[in-house]
Amino acid sequence: MYEKFSRLKEDKRDRILNAALAEFGDRGYKNASTNNIVEAAGIAKGLLFHYFPTKKDLFIYLYDFCLMTLNDNLIGKAGELDNDLFARWIHITAIKKELTERYPDIFRFMTTASKEENKAVKGYTQNARLYLLATNKLYAQVDKSKFRDGLDAGRCLDIIFWTLKGLEERNSAPEDMKIYLDILRDLMYKESADEHN
Amino acid sequence: MYEKFSRLKEDKRDRILNAALAEFGDRGYKNASTNNIVEAAGIAKGLLFHYFPTKKDLFIYLYDFCLMTLNDNLIGKAGELDNDLFARWIHITAIKKELTERYPDIFRFMTTASKEENKAVKGYTQNARLYLLATNKLYAQVDKSKFRDGLDAGRCLDIIFWTLKGLEERNSAPEDMKIYLDILRDLMYKESADEHN
DNA sequence: GCCTTTTTGACCACTTTAGTCAATTGTATA
């Protein structure tokens, strides 16, 4: 299915994908406009419907594409990652950065899709929320022995997470993120596990 | 201006305000639909345009209304609040809860308005972002002497904030919130300031 | 030159948009 589209030159294919991810991610299925998509992608109206018979087909294609891409690049790589929480975060952040460089709105699309209420497509996006959670579960099996005695490591992970989420929403620079992580590590790790410089 | 509207019975006035705050907050100025607003408010189309000559006038009225309301209830009260961070948070949370009980979408509207790009109204909403920051600055003059030496109190406040926000999104029970706050206080406060039980 | 594939954009029927206005209902005073 959609061989014509997948055989497209990478540059043009990504332009269309990104235009559609941005529009659906911004406005949801119902309000997204195919006119806006073709304009942002720099192609004629007819061409979009040459690749995808309907708006709904385009949306479902995007959804499957994101699932596959996130799986190949993130969830599937859980085994290869460092067991130290902070090292793991640095690695995952690098992967996410690469992903968002090529597909700037892939996470926004998945977030919007996970909240999709339009019944024409709702059935297809049931797993989106689960999937986004899975990208967080990447941190589940992290080495908890480094936390100070008496500290609840699970709750500490929550606090670290919410901090990272807050920093992301604020669009902080990586150097800034590092400062916050250093504070948290100093507070939460045992002294002996604390020599990271 | 708009005396007719402000002399309305409280119940009806709030219904219209809330319907409009929700619609603009959800969809932004351009995509917000006056049809949706009148339907949600339970009034006829004509009545909305009896109170506000145009959609733009309605939007600007809402914006000024929010500025005023937030100022009267939050920013203006900074002086009366406790200097201890945790006590202050309890107080502010109570005020915010009252506000969102009466105007559920007031913060969402301001957040959306602060990102507004439509040039018909952009000039009027320049200060929205500043104002939202101001509601956070409420914690700026908190007693920072209680934090451990060498700790950046401002960044600690951010971390505490994001944790509280995460707990709110998770709908945690108050006892659960207290556990997280105790962890953070133990980690961040000096031992001497740490006797809170 | 010729055939196939890719690409265009004017066009269609339909929905939604902000805003209008003659007509109806409610309310207060006499």
Add this chain to the structure above:
DNA sequence: TATACAATTGACTAAAGTGGTCAAAAAGGC
């Protein structure tokens, strides 16, 4: 009860936007 005035309705409009079509033009390969 009659009168005046304000509050409220909702069918209506012109314009804009919608997803989708299709004949024709352009590009590519041989």
